Amino acid sequence: MRRTTRQPPWEPGPIPLPGGLLDWRAGRHYDHWQMRPCALCEQPTPLRSHTGEPAHKVCAGNWVSEHPTEARLGRFASDIQPKRRRDDNHA
Ligand SMILES: [Zn+2]
Numbered sequence: 001m002r003r004t005t006r007q008p009p010w011e012p013g014p015i016p017l018p019g020g021l022l023d024w025r026a027g028r029h030y031d032h033w034q035m036r037p038c039a040l041c042e043q044p045t046p047l048r049s050h051t052g053e054p055a056h057k058v059c060a061g062n063w064v065s066e067h068p069t070e071a072r073l074g075r076f077a078s079d080i081q082p083k084r085r086r087d088d089n090h091a
Contacts, residue, residue: 012077023078
């Protein structure tokens with residue numbers, strides 16, 4: 001663990017397949033401070049993508065299904081699954 005005052009960049013996990021569901025279980029997806037308009041449906045949402053873009057999980061999942069090519073670029077991705085400590089990233 002590093003001690004920094006800033007949060008480290010949030011590494012996104014796998015991009016879901018079209019029709020698949022995003023896995024946004026991390027608490028960091030939830031902005032406790034403010035609702036912002038979803039980038040996709042413009043309704044207020046407390047949810048954020050890994051890049052901080054406001055979006056409902058359902059909207060983001062639909063977007064991935066509707067834009068499979070763009071989705072590969074990683075606009076919305078699932079969380080990294082904390083399986084076991086296989087890759088222990090000691091820098
Ligand atoms: Zn939405």
